[in-house]
Amino acid sequence: MRRSSARDTAARALLSALPLLVLACAGTAPTRALDGPEPRAPRALAWRYTVRADAALTRLDVVACFDAAAPEVLVPGLSGAAVPLEPRGWDARGPFPLSVGEGGVLRLPAAGRDACVAYHLDVGQVLASGDRDTAFRVGRDLVLAPDVLLWRPRRVPGDVAAQATFELPAGLAVSAPWPRVAERGDTYSLDASAFAWRGQLALGRFSPETLALAPDSTCEVVLLDAPTRTSAAGRARWLEAAAGAVASVVGAFPREHLQVVIAPTPGGGDDPVAFGYVLRGGGAAVTLLLDGGADDADLADDWVAVHELFHLAMPPIARRDAWLSEGVTMYFTELLRVRAGFITAREGFAALHDGFLRGRAAGTGRTLAAESSDMHETRAYRRVYWAGAAIALEADLAMRRRVGRDLASVLAELRACCARSGRFWSADEVVARLDALAGAAVFSEAATRWLAVAAFPDLGDAYRALGLDPTSGEPDSDPDHAALRDALMTSEPSDR
Numbered sequence: 001m002r003r004s005s006a007r008d009t010a011a012r013a014l015l016s017a018l019p020l021l022v023l024a025c026a027g028t029a030p031t032r033a034l035d036g037p038e039p040r041a042p043r044a045l046a047w048r049y050t051v052r053a054d055a056a057l058t059r060l061d062v063v064a065c066f067d068a069a070a071p072e073v074l075v076p077g078l079s080g081a082a083v084p085l086e087p088r089g090w091d092a093r094g095p096f097p098l099s100v101g102e103g104g105v106l107r108l109p110a111a112g113r114d115a116c117v118a119y120h121l122d123v124g125q126v127l128a129s130g131d132r133d134t135a136f137r138v139g140r141d142l143v144l145a146p147d148v149l150l151w152r153p154r155r156v157p158g159d160v161a162a163q164a165t166f167e168l169p170a171g172l173a174v175s176a177p178w179p180r181v182a183e184r185g186d187t188y189s190l191d192a193s194a195f196a197w198r199g200q201l202a203l204g205r206f207s208p209e210t211l212a213l214a215p216d217s218t219c220e221v222v223l224l225d226a227p228t229r230t231s232a233a234g235r236a237r238w239l240e241a242a243a244g245a246v247a248s249v250v251g252a253f254p255r256e257h258l259q260v261v262i263a264p265t266p267g268g269g270d271d272p273v274a275f276g277y278v279l280r281g282g283g284a285a286v287t288l289l290l291d292g293g294a295d296d297a298d299l300a301d302d303w304v305a306v307h308e309l310f311h312l313a314m315p316p317i318a319r320r321d322a323w324l325s326e327g328v329t330m331y332f333t334e335l336l337r338v339r340a341g342f343i344t345a346r347e348g349f350a351a352l353h354d355g356f357l358r359g360r361a362a363g364t365g366r367t368l369a370a371e372s373s374d375m376h377e378t379r380a381y382r383r384v385y386w387a388g389a390a391i392a393l394e395a396d397l398a399m400r401r402r403v404g405r406d407l408a409s410v411l412a413e414l415r416a417c418c419a420r421s422g423r424f425w426s427a428d429e430v431v432a433r434l435d436a437l438a439g440a441a442v443f444s445e446a447a448t449r450w451l452a453v454a455a456f457p458d459l460g461d462a463y464r465a466l467g468l469d470p471t472s473g474e475p476d477s478d479p480d481h482a483a484l485r486d487a488l489m490t491s492e493p494s495d496r
């Protein structure tokens with residue numbers, strides 16, 4: 001502990017020169033755009049974390065230091081998810097008393113400037129909640145929300161600059177969605193979104209692998225500690241094909257850096273990937289629950305990876321508006337599988353048809369708007385996803401017919417302006433933006449028609465235009481219909 005304290009002090013002395021430089025540059029800094037990539041300007045370090053673990057990952061030790069005036073309280077991002085054990089605090093004058101309050105809040109009324117606190121967490125206690133959003137183990141490896149680990153002031157400034165350094169025993173590695181601080185291997189830079197949005201850390205005996213996903217995009221992939229029949233080369237081909245397909249639809253891969261966590265799960269499911277999700281806290285992360293029985297060839301049947309990666313091409317969309325985020329994503333999921341070479345165009349249309357049939361058969365009789373806002377209670381996922389996908393298909397065809405645009409090219413523009421937005425968008429906002437980008441109120445017309453009614457969207461006109469049999473989904477042989485089907489599955493983003 002003494003060695004690291006000395007290092008902290010030396011680092012602080014070195015960094016104390018920085019605030020003046022930052023102030024000197026502030027007047028000439030470009031105005032930040034409301035949406036889109038946010039430039040990371042060099043800033044004074046405000047909060048610094050050092051995380052250590054034992055070899056078995058049963059105990060995590062944290063030292064957290066806060067530059068300048070001390071916060072009165074430090075809170076965990078997830079209230080009550082973990083108890084900070086044996087907390088201690090000190091500043092330049094020496095130790096100060098602190099106490100633990102409700103929900104694990106640390107109170108430090110006597111702390112002076114540049115205060116540090118130290119505490120540790122019992123991983124078994126954190127896992128005891130059984131909440132996978134908080135923490136879970138895969139074999140000996142551990143995945144946990146940074147919210148459980150990093151106590152911080154109650155208010156997180158929008159321009160907060162924080163760093164986290166991991167000092168782990170030999171053989172243990174860390175994977176985080178945060179950007180690395182270049183000169184130090186396991187030191188990461190955390191912005192406000194790392195505290196405001198969910199993220200996840202993986203700690204374990206894995207070897208993170210870096211893949212070039214698309215031009216200007218890399219991802220760090222970790223395979224957690226459970227059996228899989230897939231090979232590293234097979235997984236790399238699968239992820240590169242999925243990311244390449246997303247980039248081909250929306251013009252570029254939406255992120256320069258991505259964390260991919262692959263968690264093999266006990267085999268036996270219908271799909272090679274049982275489940276996946278995207279997190280955006282501090283950077284982009286995708287977690288994929290890979291069926292342990294799946295091999296490299298089975299990965300060609302996967303739809304989850306392209307689906308999750310595609311979510312990153314749109315701004316974060318409010319949970320109640322899943323019909324839009326999941327509908328557009330579901331529609332493109334099948335197109336992406338064709339683009340990635342996983343399935344043929346004919347199989348892509350068959351998959352869309354099958355999805356529409358299942359969506360039509362599901363649901364609770366609510367309007368689509370209500371079905372969408374209540375989805376997590378009623379579990380009417382299929383209805384919401386596929387009704388949204390039907391609206392996306394209708395909008396795509398209407399754009400082509402009426403304004404000579406297509407949904408992929410419009411989404412490419414949405415990706416460029418807004419995919420990295422730091423706030424949730426409502427469906428109304430996204431739909432208005434899609435209309436504006438398309439130059440006609442095409443998406444809003446399709447959405448308005450079906451959101452307020454309980455009936456599944458009628459795809460009769462769409463099927464006629466595409467030459468698909470309404471019952472079997474089989475394509476006809478009319479060359480005009482075939483040309484439209486080809487355009488839907490293969491079109492590149494247009495120039496506009």
Ligand SMILES: [Zn+2]
Pocket residue numbers: 307308311325326329
């Ligand atoms: Zn989804």
